[in-house]
Amino acid sequence: MTFSFELLAEDSHSHARAGLIHTPHGDIPTPVFAPVGTQATVKTLTPTDLHEINATLILSNTYHLYLRPGADLIAEFGGLHQFMNWDRPILTDSGGFQVFSLQSLRQITEQGVTFRSHLDGSKHQFTPENVIATQEKLGADIIMAFDECPPPHDYAYNAISLERTHRWAERCKAAQRRADQALYGIVQGGVFPDLRAKSAEFLTTLDFPGYGIGGLSVGESKVQMHAMLEILHPILPRHKPRYLMGVGSPEDLFEGVARGIDQFDCVLPTRIARNGAVFTHNGRINLRNARFATDKNPIEADCQCYTCRHFSLAYLRHLIMAKETLVLRLTTLHNLHFMLDTMRRIRQSILDGTFTDYKNQFLAAYQTVPEESRQRRIYKDK
Amino acid sequence: MTFSFELLAEDSHSHARAGLIHTPHGDIPTPVFAPVGTQATVKTLTPTDLHEINATLILSNTYHLYLRPGADLIAEFGGLHQFMNWDRPILTDSGGFQVFSLQSLRQITEQGVTFRSHLDGSKHQFTPENVIATQEKLGADIIMAFDECPPPHDYAYNAISLERTHRWAERCKAAQRRADQALYGIVQGGVFPDLRAKSAEFLTTLDFPGYGIGGLSVGESKVQMHAMLEILHPILPRHKPRYLMGVGSPEDLFEGVARGIDQFDCVLPTRIARNGAVFTHNGRINLRNARFATDKNPIEADCQCYTCRHFSLAYLRHLIMAKETLVLRLTTLHNLHFMLDTMRRIRQSILDGTFTDYKNQFLAAYQTVPEESRQRRIYKDK
Numbered sequence: 001m002t003f004s005f006e007l008l009a010e011d012s013h014s015h016a017r018a019g020l021i022h023t024p025h026g027d028i029p030t031p032v033f034a035p036v037g038t039q040a041t042v043k044t045l046t047p048t049d050l051h052e053i054n055a056t057l058i059l060s061n062t063y064h065l066y067l068r069p070g071a072d073l074i075a076e077f078g079g080l081h082q083f084m085n086w087d088r089p090i091l092t093d094s095g096g097f098q099v100f101s102l103q104s105l106r107q108i109t110e111q112g113v114t115f116r117s118h119l120d121g122s123k124h125q126f127t128p129e130n131v132i133a134t135q136e137k138l139g140a141d142i143i144m145a146f147d148e149c150p151p152p153h154d155y156a157y158n159a160i161s162l163e164r165t166h167r168w169a170e171r172c173k174a175a176q177r178r179a180d181q182a183l184y185g186i187v188q189g190g191v192f193p194d195l196r197a198k199s200a201e202f203l204t205t206l207d208f209p210g211y212g213i214g215g216l217s218v219g220e221s222k223v224q225m226h227a228m229l230e231i232l233h234p235i236l237p238r239h240k241p242r243y244l245m246g247v248g249s250p251e252d253l254f255e256g257v258a259r260g261i262d263q264f265d266c267v268l269p270t271r272i273a274r275n276g277a278v279f280t281h282n283g284r285i286n287l288r289n290a291r292f293a294t295d296k297n298p299i300e301a302d303c304q305c306y307t308c309r310h311f312s313l314a315y316l317r318h319l320i321m322a323k324e325t326l327v328l329r330l331t332t333l334h335n336l337h338f339m340l341d342t343m344r345r346i347r348q349s350i351l352d353g354t355f356t357d358y359k360n361q362f363l364a365a366y367q368t369v370p371e372e373s374r375q376r377r378i379y380k381d382k
Numbered sequence: 383m384t385f386s387f388e389l390l391a392e393d394s395h396s397h398a399r400a401g402l403i404h405t406p407h408g409d410i411p412t413p414v415f416a417p418v419g420t421q422a423t424v425k426t427l428t429p430t431d432l433h434e435i436n437a438t439l440i441l442s443n444t445y446h447l448y449l450r451p452g453a454d455l456i457a458e459f460g461g462l463h464q465f466m467n468w469d470r471p472i473l474t475d476s477g478g479f480q481v482f483s484l485q486s487l488r489q490i491t492e493q494g495v496t497f498r499s500h501l502d503g504s505k506h507q508f509t510p511e512n513v514i515a516t517q518e519k520l521g522a523d524i525i526m527a528f529d530e531c532p533p534p535h536d537y538a539y540n541a542i543s544l545e546r547t548h549r550w551a552e553r554c555k556a557a558q559r560r561a562d563q564a565l566y567g568i569v570q571g572g573v574f575p576d577l578r579a580k581s582a583e584f585l586t587t588l589d590f591p592g593y594g595i596g597g598l599s600v601g602e603s604k605v606q607m608h609a610m611l612e613i614l615h616p617i618l619p620r621h622k623p624r625y626l627m628g629v630g631s632p633e634d635l636f637e638g639v640a641r642g643i644d645q646f647d648c649v650l651p652t653r654i655a656r657n658g659a660v661f662t663h664n665g666r667i668n669l670r671n672a673r674f675a676t677d678k679n680p681i682e683a684d685c686q687c688y689t690c691r692h693f694s695l696a697y698l699r700h701l702i703m704a705k706e707t708l709v710l711r712l713t714t715l716h717n718l719h720f721m722l723d724t725m726r727r728i729r730q731s732i733l734d735g736t737f738t739d740y741k742n743q744f745l746a747a748y749q750t751v752p753e754e755s756r757q758r759r760i761y762k763d764k
Contacts, residue, residue, distance in 0.1 A: 046711075068704055083697055310430075324423050326428065
């Protein structure tokens with residue numbers, strides 16, 4: 001197994017860490033933000049585009065690929081890398097988050113989850129065993145244990161669910177056949193410090209090569225999210241990567257990294273891009289705004305993304321008003337470049353010992369949108 | 383004025399010609415096919431994409447740009463080249479074709495055409511003078527006279543309309559202020575040999591730097607279209623480029639070139655691409671077809687376009703079934719590459735003296751779709 005995590009630097013004023021994840025498809029400098037490619041494509045972008053913004057890891061969704069085009073078809077192509085022609089690392093989630101989002105369409109037992117497809121209503125079952133088998137067919141570098149992602153505020157339910165998620169984690173580990181994929185366990189426990197601590201302690205005994213932190217993008221506050229991360233930091237093993245699932249916004253990167261997180265993914269930058277919203281260092285702006293109608297400036301003057309190097313705000317707004325799909329790609333490129341570039345700067349600041357300064361400087365300028373990371377709930381990334 | 387046309391070779395078995403149009407934004411090897419960028423963007427593609435398929439000329443629509451974002455705004459940016467960031471030649475049409483397509487929404491007088499916007503119902507007038515003024519604001523390298531494009535089979539109406547179109551052509555020429563744009567006259571006359579001949583003879587006396595041939599993509603048969611081109615060939619000046627407007631399909635390129643045409647434009651390749659239809663050398667195929675679900679081959683094995691070099695039929699079909707907009711760009715790239723590459727081969731065959739062989743060979747393999755070039759009627763390129 002060629003997966004390993006190298007811890008290169010730790011910040012002295014926070015829990016921030018810089019490292020390097022080695023995978024069969026190359027190295028991932030951490031901390032890292034992974035663009036989401038739900039259906040074997042990061043919406044609107046080619047692999048060449050992703051190379052140009054230097055994406056080092058992308059996420060794809062097992063639930064979606066299982067339903068369409070099917071894991072067997074992808075396996076016939078030699079896996080997801082070949083199918084979508086992406087030569088760098090991929091992470092697949094377990095589908096747990098998605099099937100639990102289906103609400104009325106699913107039923108949970110000890111064995112697994114029975115659910116109906118959001119596409120055609122057909123009935124399916126996910127179990128720890130078959131989810132691992134599916135992820136082995138997809139062939140991602142990092143795969144995730146099958147977990148339940150319960151409503152975060154119900155203590156009694158979280159306590160019961162957590163035990164089952166732990167048994168499922170053991171079954172996932174036992175079901176794993178391929179040696180070239182890193183299987184991460186997922187810490188659950190809602191907003192409850194004792195459950196989170198218990199989960200991290202238990203999963204650590206299973207010695208996963210990395211740890212996901214689930215259920216922190218589904219309805220709890222940022223304060224609660226940060227509190228959970230503070231609790232987990234001393235418990236999770238220092239030399240394993242920590243992945244805060246489904247988070248987040250630009251400011252979440254800083255707050256997560258400061259609390260020891262190495263990996264992030266979120267549909268936020270790509271989803272808001274398709275609504276005309278783009279990041280700037282002063283906060284989000286929406287390109288539909290009439291004040292951009294004659295603006296000859298790019299989104300940000302010193303941004304090095306393709307969009308900012310080539311087009312004015314007025315042109316981008318024109319494309320939106322004219323319903324030209326090209327703009328979806330241009331805003332997606334900008335927002336992902338913004339996230340990846342910010343993360344590269346974060347990493348460099350950790351290596352330079354200046355992370356806290358950079359964090360303070362960034363957050364002082366950046367106008368946050370309240371609770372803007374709450375974008376992961378939906379099973380369809382539309 | 384830096385516009386000129388250099389005739390480099392004439393085929394001995396047909397009227398095919400190879401040449402070079404010089405413009406302020408570079409040379410256009412002819413014969414040439416111009417992708418259509420209706421709203422200041424060739425749908426789904428960036429200027430970089432267009433460079434990669436080596437597009438040498440694109441068309442943009444005056445009617446659409448006049449309504450949105452407005453010619454004054456584009457003039458503020460220094461013109462369409464700067465606004466859309468395209469550094470090679472552009473041709474704008476006059477808007478005549480579009481306003482006459484509006485049917486019940488327009489009224490024709492000697493002065494010009496009053497019409498209602500398809501966007502908001504607002505009332506506007508196009509006259510030869512203001513259409514030239516608008517095209518001067520847009521700043522394309524080649525601009526078109528304001529003409530009427532009447533139903534092709536009504537002799538009496540065509541005869542009357544043609545006289546007015548000729549008076550408008552004189553007014554357009556008189557209205558021209560910029561010396562750096564080439565204004566083409568447009569031959570009309572429906573399917574009637576005498577009217578076509580008359581039109582070509584009259585316009586030739588006005589000594590335009592190039593000639594459009596209008597009204598041959600709106601309801602006449604291919605046989606009739608070819609007959610009109612045969613009539614025009616000896617009348618139109620040999621040392622001026624001839625532009626068959628709104629045509630056509632791959633086979634139309636061969637048939638048009640064989641009859642002396644130097645320039646083409648059509649939404650067909652880009653529009654059908656967005657419906658999942660792609661060109662192959664055996665004819666069109668539709669990627670939705672279930673037989674492609676597991677096909678590991680590209681659209682065409684020896685195609686050098688980005689799409690064929692990177693993706694299988696199965697992946698492209700998956701993107702269509704999953705409603706991923708990336709596929710619109712991938713099919714658009716393929717179809718435009720097919721048209722431009724075919725045109726480059728046509729040009730080379732003319733220079734090599736093998737055009738007729740190449741034409742016979744291409745058309746023997748290519749399964750045509752009956753009357754498939756009939757795609758220009760619509761004022762909205764959706």
